[in-house]
Amino acid sequence: MSVSRLASVLPRAARHAPSALSRLILRPFSTSKARLARAIVYTENGDPASVLQALTIPDVTNKPPPSHAHVRFLLSPINPADINVIEGVYPSRPTKTDNLGTREGLGSEGHPVFVGGNEGLAQVVSVGEGVEALREGDWVVVTKQQSGTWMSERIVPVVDVAKVPRREALTEAQAATLTVNPPTAYNMLHDFVELKEGDWVVQNGANSAVGQAVIQIAAAKGIKTINLVRNRENLDELKQTLTKLGATHVLTYDELADKAVREKIKGWTKGKEIRLGGKETTMMARLLGKDAHLVSYGAMSKQPLSLPTSLFIFKNLTAHGFWQSQWYKTRSAEERDELMKTIVQLIAEKKLDTPEIEVVKIGKEESDTAASETIRGVFKALSEGKYGKKVLLKLD
Amino acid sequence: MSVSRLASVLPRAARHAPSALSRLILRPFSTSKARLARAIVYTENGDPASVLQALTIPDVTNKPPPSHAHVRFLLSPINPADINVIEGVYPSRPTKTDNLGTREGLGSEGHPVFVGGNEGLAQVVSVGEGVEALREGDWVVVTKQQSGTWMSERIVPVVDVAKVPRREALTEAQAATLTVNPPTAYNMLHDFVELKEGDWVVQNGANSAVGQAVIQIAAAKGIKTINLVRNRENLDELKQTLTKLGATHVLTYDELADKAVREKIKGWTKGKEIRLGGKETTMMARLLGKDAHLVSYGAMSKQPLSLPTSLFIFKNLTAHGFWQSQWYKTRSAEERDELMKTIVQLIAEKKLDTPEIEVVKIGKEESDTAASETIRGVFKALSEGKYGKKVLLKLD
Missing domain, CATH: 3.90.180.10 (Medium-chain alcohol dehydrogenases, catalytic domain)
Structure with a gap:
């Protein structure tokens, strides 16, 4: 050479x-x-x-x-x-x-x-x-x-x-x-809306590390999730994996584009409005109920957050950016320790895994x-x- | 005929x-x-x-x-x-x-x-x-x-x-x-962030009825405003009109696209971060400081709300939809009366006009x-x- x-x-x-x-x-x-x-x-x-x-x-x-x-x-x-x-x-x-x-x-x-x-x-x-x-x-x-x-x-x-x-x-x-993905999922599920057992959350990128943590942490609290993933070859296998983690429903974006599926979702949630959503897309926002919150945490896709203004105003939505690094910077050492203990507890109880x-x-x-x-x-x-x-x- | x-x-x-x-x-x-x-x-x-x-x-x-x-x-x-x-x-x-x-x-x-x-x-x-x-x-x-x-x-x-x-x-x-435009302006300035004298607000559509009310209500409280308007023939006249109403600065979108102008804005606000913004555009969001709130109230333009996700996450922004009709529906008669009295008081004091x-x-x-x-x-x-x-x- x-x-x-x-x-x-x-x-x-x-x-x-x-x-x-x-x-x-x-x-x-x-x-x-x-x-x-x-x-x-x-x-x-x-x-x-x-x-x-x-x-x-x-x-x-x-x-x-x-x-x-x-x-x-x-x-x-x-x-x-x-x-x-x-x-x-x-x-x-x-x-x-x-x-x-x-x-x-x-x-x-x-x-x-x-x-x-x-x-x-x-x-x-x-x-x-x-x-x-x-x-x-x-x-x-x-x-x-x-x-x-x-x-x-x-x-x-x-x-x-x-x-x-x-x-x-x-x-x-x-x-x-311990310090990046599970806390992001945990804080998004806790810092914006007080979710109760039986409440609904919709997220996209559901197969990401954060997405999987969202599924598990939500399931551990009895919160139901609709999980959106891209279509792929081994879709059935992925659906099984996420369902096993605790996902209530797993859908592809293609499936969501079908109006019949959106009607079906209304049946699933039994008219209960979806209160929290993940990274935003117009399609997801349509699923949200009045006064719902949307939380964005990942800027990797480089896609801008885009929502129909009318939907945003008339559903009284609130959109938040969430960045775990910022959370750490602005919280006390006690709060940070508390969060880590909570995550470890979920892992120890076999409710959360990598x-x-x-x-x-x-x-x-x-x-x-x-x-x-x-x-x-x-x-x-x-x-x-x-x-x-x-x-x-x-x-x- | x-x-x-x-x-x-x-x-x-x-x-x-x-x-x-x-x-x-x-x-x-x-x-x-x-x-x-x-x-x-x-x-x-x-x-x-x-x-x-x-x-x-x-x-x-x-x-x-x-x-x-x-x-x-x-x-x-x-x-x-x-x-x-x-x-x-x-x-x-x-x-x-x-x-x-x-x-x-x-x-x-x-x-x-x-x-x-x-x-x-x-x-x-x-x-x-x-x-x-x-x-x-x-x-x-x-x-x-x-x-x-x-x-x-x-x-x-x-x-x-x-x-x-x-x-x-x-x-x-x-x-x-009395019941639509001034309350929209008043509530947007009061319901999302506690603004103090000397704080900064940026809004677009500043020449609309709501925009003019925002300028006047903000000025009455010593809140400073950066007001964005479309370029037009009688621009100088419009700038004078809005300045007379209490606008701290009036800028066209073309002016805002100039980096030197954005630097100038930093000088105006003396490093103080802008805490509240109106209908969202990417350009406006760039002006906002950390933890700022963006409020959308008008769906007339039919443009979707679009924000770079990175800006949204890393500045920890919160975006809200605001609809005065919804406000009326969800508040008590006492609150509605109180709001009307406040608006009338501002008008009586010559601080707010149509x-x-x-x-x-x-x-x-x-x-x-x-x-x-x-x-x-x-x-x-x-x-x-x-x-x-x-x-x-x-x-x-």
């Missing part, structure tokens, strides 16, 4: 960062003893499949300073919003770090990088002086927004993480996905080049919609 | 209603003594310029029954929603009446008609037994939705009207327009045919946007 060929598959950012390039090229399959930790980093915003790279960093050897903990990441989800963050189009922006312990090149002074990832489960290795709330072996989730979770280990301020309650009741995947997951392992022995290719391949597949499952990274 | 030519300008409904047609044709310029009252009616939904007709009806001679009043209409506004009602596309639907006192033909038993108009000012002629709240000479406004106000006199249940407080402080036009008005008089001497042509001409001109003013009907 010639230098020029390798350079051509490297991100533009790396091509402009000679130290990174030379490291990748000069030690493409290095198994240097110094490589004991790794981070997935980028230096410029862009397509994750182009700008992300694996970076070997020294392992943590120092004892953590006071109020800090040394943690080893167990599993770090790739959430859809992470892609927007890397693209630079998300309102939460991470800050670059030059404190990855590297002596030269990326991550060292003068060569700051972004570390990818917002959500992650880690295990405490050791704690600094004065840390009472955590001890070795504890599971923690990262609560500081956009602080970088796609790495194998790190020293973190204790205030940036929260101890996972009832660890024994959770799988690693359940714990790793969607199907796929763990992408990046092994200790892989070179940075190989690891970079793996991670870029994951994002390429994600952008092509080739994953039906939630992807979690495990960096050995 | 041949029968066929006249028929061709008559509404399709009338052509299918032989008694109406024959009346119009056989007595085109009749000044029969029996004609002492008149109503603007229609029998089928459609374009007001086609389906409306003037109908002579007997005057009221009987004493009103208990709990009723005999009222003579002084002025009855034509509101944009009235057009939608006649077209049959408005959610409030009037019911037909066959109780207009006619012995045969339209308005008599077996020939029910809709009487146009929702808002109106009337003067009490006499009251039935047991009516304490009203007396001869009182001004009342009709509060029952879609009960028909485009007529010269009528017997009404007392519960369907409200006495105008402080009549001496109001002009006829001010009193006639927009420019134009009174269309239909004289006693006009035949039904001539009166029908007048009224259809008004709606034709309205649909062509030829009125810059609020039109009020006066049926002698």
Whole structure:
């Protein structure tokens, strides 16, 4: 492999960062003893499949300073919003770090990088002086927004993480996905309308991780759901899966376009008006009853929220934007803890589970080049919609 | 004029209603003594310029029954929603009446008609037994939705009207327009966000009757307004007019499209976030601050409400539909009275006035045919946007 060929598959950012390039090229399959930790980093915003790279960093050897903990990441989800963050189009922006312990090149002074990832489960290795709330072996989730979770280990301020309650009741995947999707579903079902047993909710994107959490949390409270999904080959199977999770009805958009089906829905809800809806579309809004609330939480589709004004006014609808990050920012630590306990309780009672997951392992022995290719391949597949499952990274 | 030519300008409904047609044709310029009252009616939904007709009806001679009043209409506004009602596309639907006192033909038993108009000012002629709240000479406004106000006199249940407080402080036009536009403006400014002196509101359609009321009510409370209007020939004049009413700034949409102008707005608001917005457009939503509320009240444009989902979610916006009719339906009589008193108080203090008005008089001497042509001409001109003013009907 010639230098020029390798350079051509490297991100533009790396091509402009000679130290990174030379490291990748000069030690493409290095198994240097110094490589004991790794981070997935980028230096410029862009397509994750182009700008992300694996970076070997020294392992943590120092004892953590006071109020800090040394943690080893167990599993770090790739959430859809992470892609927007890397693209630079998300309102939460991470800050670059030059404190990855590297002596030269990326991550060292003068060569700051972004570390990818917002959500992650880690295990405490050791704690600094004065840390009472955590001890070795504890599971923690990262609560500081956009602080970088796609790495194998790190020293973190204790205030940036929260101890996972009832660890024994959770799988690693359940714990790793505690802070984004289930809270979004839970808060949307609780913060806007007081829903009672027997009330109706309609949502689209029902097969997403949030959508599945909505189904389960609603079902646990006796709230009925009409769930909209795109038509697909294995539709019957999907309908069965969602029904098993607790969905009252699962419909495709094509089915909803049929007036007879909409009449049938009126029969299902027995004239009871639907009180809460998810991401908005005109078709969904038509299903809603008077004074209903619509909550949007996902901006991934890049479709504008569009509603017939007449429907909006005459049904006295209220539309809300909901962003879990904002919720965390504006609530107290007690409220955040309370929410986590509630979610853990639902999981422990087997009322809530993660969607199907796929763990992408990046092994200790892989070179940075190989690891970079793996991670870029994951994002390429994600952008092509080739994953039906939630992807979690495990960096050995 | 041949029968066929006249028929061709008559509404399709009338052509299918032989008694109406024959009346119009056989007595085109009749000044029969029996004609002492008149109503603007229609029998089928459609374009007001086609389906409306003037109908002579007997005057009221009987004493009103208990709990009723005999009222003579002084002025009855034509509101944009009235057009939608006649077209049959408005959610409030009037019911037909066959109780207009006619012995045969339209308005008599077996020939029910809709009487146009929702808002109106009337003067009490006499009251039935047991009516304490009203007396001869009182001004009342009709509060029952879609009960028909485009007529010269009528017997009404007392519960369907409200006495105008402080009549001496109001002009006829001010009193006639008390129940729709100013309350819409007032409630939008009060029901969604608690606005304090110095807070900012942005609205589009700022030159509409509601828009002008928003400007004045906001100014009376020290709330600042950014007012968006369409570009037009006499723009400077319009800007002056609105500024005189209390507008803090008046901008065209073209001006708003300029980034430099949007930066200027940040200077105006001195970084203070705009907390409330009117009918939504993407451009307006961009001006809004975090946690702001958007209120839509007019469905006339038939444009859907469209907002970038990202803006909606990340600014934590809330969008509301607002419909004054619904407000009236869901509030107590005390609340409705309180609202009217508040509006009257603002008018009495010279803080709120009607927009420019134009009174269309239909004289006693006009035949039904001539009166029908007048009224259809008004709606034709309205649909062509030829009125810059609020039109009020006066049926002698």
